[in-house]
Amino acid sequence: MSTLPVTSLLHSVQFQRKSKHRTTSLALFALIVVSFYIFFIARPSLNLAPIALRPDSRSRTDARVHVEDKEPSPPSSRLFRFPPKSPNNVVRPQIKLDESQELAAVAAFVAALPQNTIPHSIDPTQPIDPQLVLDFDTRNPRAEDEVKQIVEEVWSRYPVMLFAKLHHGNSREIRTMFSNMNLRPSPAMFNVDQREDADVLIPLLHRVTSSTELPLLLIGGKPVGSMADIRELHASGELAKMVTDAGGVIDGAKKKKGH
Template sequence: MARLFNRTTQQGSRTSLPMATTLPMTLFMALQSRKTRYRSTLVVLAVLLCLSTYLLARSSSSASHTLLHKDMPSDDQMPVVFEEASHSHVSGTARKHRKVHKDREQVTLDPSQELAAISSFLASLPQNVIPLSVDPSVTVDPQLVLDFDTRSPRAAAEVQHMVADVWLRNPVFLYSKLYSPASREVKAMLAKMDLRPAPTIIDVDIRDDAEVLEPIIKRLSSSSDLPVLLIGGKPVGSMKEIRLLDKSGELRKLVAASGAVVDGSKKKQHKH
């Protein structure tokens, strides 16, 4: 009986040992499986977050690109290129970069427009000069004396605006010679009128571009010599004609009709 009890006890011990060992192992494996699933979930969430950020960034970039192109002018509204003028007047004697439509013909200037363009160019800045390489017997290249794209669709309208503007700003314009008795005589006539705005006077003979400018002015005004007096953009005539107009009082009338105020300082005092 005792042997039977001992044998049964030993068998029970051998049976209960594996159960005691298996339970912790099962729990350990379950915990490990849960950690693995947790890590996998974190990895998937991180990947999804990165992907969402990338797609959002691309979407924002595309929207900005679309808006940028939407705000930009169309091809027919913007110039083909920006061209820096290569003439000698670029370094302080000419205009800024020009917008150039290379596929269009350049605007042409008639003599009155050429005279206005040259006068505007010279009056705008004291250092503006006509390049000595210019042939004074032919029409000056518009690009030398105009500050806009001479090939643009609006070039002709811009020329008309320039002509009106230069004579509005400079109703009395005198091309003279500093060391010329005739030029001093015309200057004295204008000084007696006390004009507002004051006459624009260019002494051609002391300029660096005198050798090309003087023949250009003679060609465009049909004058044989300087001085050349322009009133409202039109040459008055020879020195003899200027004297006759001054003597008859017609010169003052022409000047007043051009927009200049005769006896400007006196009229200004009366207003006060």
């Protein structure tokens, strides 16, 4: 008699558990059906618009790029910055450099970093590709203004520049001339024959300056002439005047040390 209520109680508990499992399974199935409907059927009708950038965010970005383009010397540092793309991806024509601009671009490139070398693949008898020696997008709308800035900056920073040979009597003579002037800024002097790109750089310099030999002396970005011309200008005092006219300060380095 006492076992019947216990057996009935067990059957009741099992029935309730089965009922709960069925209810849970039905609820889970209903949740899956509703989720499927929301994400795969009803979603196209939500008309979600893309989030637009604030109008002034692009202008601030452009302003920062503009400031970076105005970084101080050395010009054409070749610490490659990726320039901003032209609006609407417009492909603009490559700028063309005249010989004086090409000389300034190459001089700035060589002076900026010791590892900057002219690729052996180029033909020195033909105008160089500006993008090889300039550190900005040479197809952008401001490219011509950028080139003018490079020309001004390189000859302002290096009013005297000498392309010479390491073991050469004329080269040593010119170095001594300018060493005695104690110039500020100091002359930029390059032993071209010791460079890896000598076979390309030397004929390139001859082409853009119409010179035929080294050493090649540039004052204010202009070739001075032959060794005989340099000696004559130095003896007459005209060489020193050319240097000061180009922005060099004679004995400037000595006064700076005195301070």
